[in-house]
Every structure is written in C-alpha cells, then in structure tokens.
C-alpha cells in the first residue's frame with residue numbers, strides 16, 4: 698500500500714497559522730506538538746524476549762504503513778518501552794542504544810522519523826525495594842518525552858498491547874488504544890486500565906487517531922480512503 702500516493706497533509710485553514718504563532722509569542726505554552734507514544738515489544742515490533750539484536754527486529758503487521766500515515770499528519774512518534782533486561786544483566790545500556798539505533802535506521806529506510814526512544818532499564822525482580830517512576834504502568838517515560846520534545850499530552854495518544862501501557866497513557870493524560878491481539882493475559886481492570894478503544898493492528902490505530910483528531914478540528918470529512926473500518 699503506497700500511502701505516499703494518497704493525499705498530502707491538509708493545509709491549515711485560513712487564519713490558523715498566524716493565530717498559533719501569535720499565541721506562541723504572546724503567551725508561550727509548552728507542549729504544542731501532538732504525539733503518538735508506541736510501546737515497542739508486541740506493538741511496534743514482534744516480541745522477542747530480552748532481544749537486543751537489531752537484526753532480529755521485525756515490525757508488526759502494517760506498522761510501517763501506520764507510522765507513515767501518522768507522519769503525514771505531523772504526529773511526533775515516540776517509543777516508550779520497559780527494558781528490564783538491562784537491570785537483569787541480559788544486556789547492557791550500550792546494547793540497548795545499538796538496538797535503538799537499528800530501529801531508527803529501519804524506520805528511516807521507510808521514510809519515518811522517530812522523535813524519541815525512551816526506555817526504563819529497571820526491573821522489579823532485580824531489586825526487592827524496587828521503585829522507579831518510569832517503568833510502565835507508571836507514566837514517567839511519557840512525562841520525560843513530553844518535557845524534552847514539547848509534547849501536549851492531552852492531544853496525544855498511547856498505543857500498546859497490554860493494560861500496563863494503557864494505564865501509563867491514561868496517567869499521563871493521553872488517549873489510549875489497546876492493540877488487542879492476545880498479548881494481555883491478566884486483564885486486571887481498573888478505571889485507569891480501560892482503553893479508549895481497541896484496535897486490530899497499528900494501521901487500525903493510525904486510522905482511528907487521524908479520524909478522531911480530524912473530527913475535533915472541525916473537519917467534516919476524512920480524506921479519501923481513510924475512513925474507519927467496520
């Protein structure tokens with residue numbers, strides 16, 4: 698599917714850009730970018746436990762198409778991932794950095810830019826007094842990204858394959874989508890763990906995100922074929 702053949706990002710409506718610029722000059726408000734936060738294992742790439750080998754990265758179905766679509770609509774793309782393998786000694790931070798670099802290169806080859814890669818290196822099993830602010834379901838990774846990348850969390854989305862991702866997204870004030878492909882096995886529900894919607898794959902997620910946000914900007918019709926599936 699060649700998304701680049703489809704319609705480009707809609708131009709801003711008349712008067713929109715000067716207004717936004719004026720607001721920034723008069724009253725600079727942090728967090729103007731809208732982001733899609735993506736869990737890595739089981740969401741963006743197939744889950745290979747404790748993998749730090751970039752050559753073993755495999756994207757989930759339609760992941761690249763999804764990220765291409767989101768990029769076309771100017772979403773900032775950020776990976777937020779728990780990597781307890783660091784604390785457990787399965788691999789070190791340098792190996793994790795190489796994995797990040799490999800992921801960035803695979804995405805760049807598809808024309809997709811990753812704005813950020815935020816990983817929690819901690820592991821409850823490695824420390825009986827475990828506490829960190831970044832391991833999902835805590836929202837610390839999202840807060841760190843928002844601060845560094847000028848992201849408006851309320852206009853952003855979190856997509857993940859388990860309810861800990863959903864909780865992290867909700868605690869950060871984002872809307873949340875559960876990639877419901879059988880990876881969650883415990884289903885410990887609480888209000889913070891209920892996804893705003895469930896999707897079958899990342900392209901489903903991207904279509905829903907674009908459609909919802911176009912609704913909220915007052916645009917009445919979706920461009921061409923980007924209508925929501927049944």
Ligand SMILES: [Mg+2]
Pocket residue numbers: 736737738739740857858859
């Ligand atoms: Mg996952």
Ligand SMILES: [Zn+2]
Pocket residue numbers: 817818819829830831832
């Ligand atoms: Zn952590």
